[in-house]
Amino acid sequence: MPTYVAFLRAINLGAKRKFAKDDIRRVVEAAGFADVETHINTGNVRFTTSMRSRAKIEKALEDGFAADRGFEVPTIVFTTAELRAVADEAAALSDEHPGLERHYVYLLKDTPTRDAVAQIESLATDAGQMVVRGRAAHALLGPGYQAGSVDPLNAARLLGVATNRNRTVIAAIADKWC
Numbered sequence: 001m002p003t004y005v006a007f008l009r010a011i012n013l014g015a016k017r018k019f020a021k022d023d024i025r026r027v028v029e030a031a032g033f034a035d036v037e038t039h040i041n042t043g044n045v046r047f048t049t050s051m052r053s054r055a056k057i058e059k060a061l062e063d064g065f066a067a068d069r070g071f072e073v074p075t076i077v078f079t080t081a082e083l084r085a086v087a088d089e090a091a092a093l094s095d096e097h098p099g100l101e102r103h104y105v106y107l108l109k110d111t112p113t114r115d116a117v118a119q120i121e122s123l124a125t126d127a128g129q130m131v132v133r134g135r136a137a138h139a140l141l142g143p144g145y146q147a148g149s150v151d152p153l154n155a156a157r158l159l160g161v162a163t164n165r166n167r168t169v170i171a172a173i174a175d176k177w178c
Contacts, residue, residue, distance in 0.1 A: 001050050002052070003035070003047070003079070004048070004049065004057060004079055005046050005080060005178075006057075007076045007078075008074075008075055011073060012041060016071070019073065021038035021040070021045075023068070024038055025038050025045065027065055028047055028061065030064060031060050031063075033049050033061075034047065034048045035047060035048040037177075039177075044173055054077050058076070062074065078107070081178070082135070083178050086105065086107070086134075089136065090105050090170055091171065093140060094140075099142060100128075103138060103140055104164045105138055105139075105166070105170045106138075108137060108159055109135075109161035109162065110160055112158075120155050125153060127153065128142050139152075139164075150164060
């Protein structure tokens with residue numbers, strides 16, 4: 001059976017959106033997925049399924065999460081091969097841009113249009129730049145970015161449904177599951 005990795009958006013933010021990794025695992029198993037494993041408590045879950053449609057997998061997970069939590073949990077799913085490619089691209093971009101202070105990877109539910117990519121990549125400032133590769137947008141932030149800000153280039157509004165992780169987390173998940 002194929003293996004997938006899902007990234008949950010907007011959980012464990014404040015008192016009302018709590019979703020512990022053991023609960024995530026329980027809900028994913030109850031939705032019919034197998035070999036479920038989580039990585040840290042930020043909404044990263046690996047599983048196997050005979051389902052082949054990413055949209056159907058995302059819907060099944062989102063329906064299960066909403067039923068269990070009482071709030072929507074947007075979910076972005078990648079195959080392990082897709083995630084490995086994202087991690088490899090992130091490593092290459094970091095190598096091409098020495099001196100980065102931060103490298104966030106936004107994982108996108110949908111591939112942006114060419115116009116959206118052009119808009120996103122035009123947001124470059126002295127603080128950094130955005131680079132879009134398929135369903136991943138990389139925020140490459142140098143010394144001029146505002147510490148503590150995850151979206152200093154104001155790109156999130158252009159990405160559609162997305163969630164982000166830092167490059168270290170993406171690399172760790174890819175090494176562990178891909």
